[in-house]
């Protein structure tokens with residue numbers, strides 16, 4: 001079924017992002033959003049920054065070093081009464097340690113709080129590629145990694161085509177978006 005997850009007249013639905021960041025680089029953020037919005041447009045979704053929230057001493061964003069630090073970010077995620085994060089939360093850090101292979105770093109991660117898995121969010125490093133947010137949002141909306149080169153969910157790029165979601169991935173995004181909205185994700 002090809003029913004698009006789209007607003008009136010097929011316009012993409014706008015999904016608000018709460019950006020948790022200290023002094024985010026506007027140009028860098030704009031590039032991340034532009035890539036994400038181009039990739040998600042065929043699924044009828046677009047993203048915009050609804051709010052920017054600075055770090056707190058209890059939850060610094062300078063370096064996210066381990067699983068406990070990733071979990072702690074969940075305290076800043078507002079949940080809907082029906083149990084879904086009310087917005088997509090993106091945490092921007094200077095350094096995101098690979099918890100499976102420290103001290104190497106990752107560009108981004110889609111994380112579920114370990115003891116309360118309904119709380120999930122994206123963590124992105126300032127060193128990330130311009131398409132990293134789109135990749136992590138791909139996970140947020142239900143997609144695992146792909147083995148197809150140049151697919152946005154693959155780590156393999158040969159530069160011959162721009163990154164893309166295939167039809168099955170777009171269907172998964174629509175399905176997750178509908179489910180999230182029913183559970184309280186604010187999308188307009």
Ligand SMILES: [Zn+2]
Nearest residue numbers: 135136139145
């Ligand atoms: Zn990934």
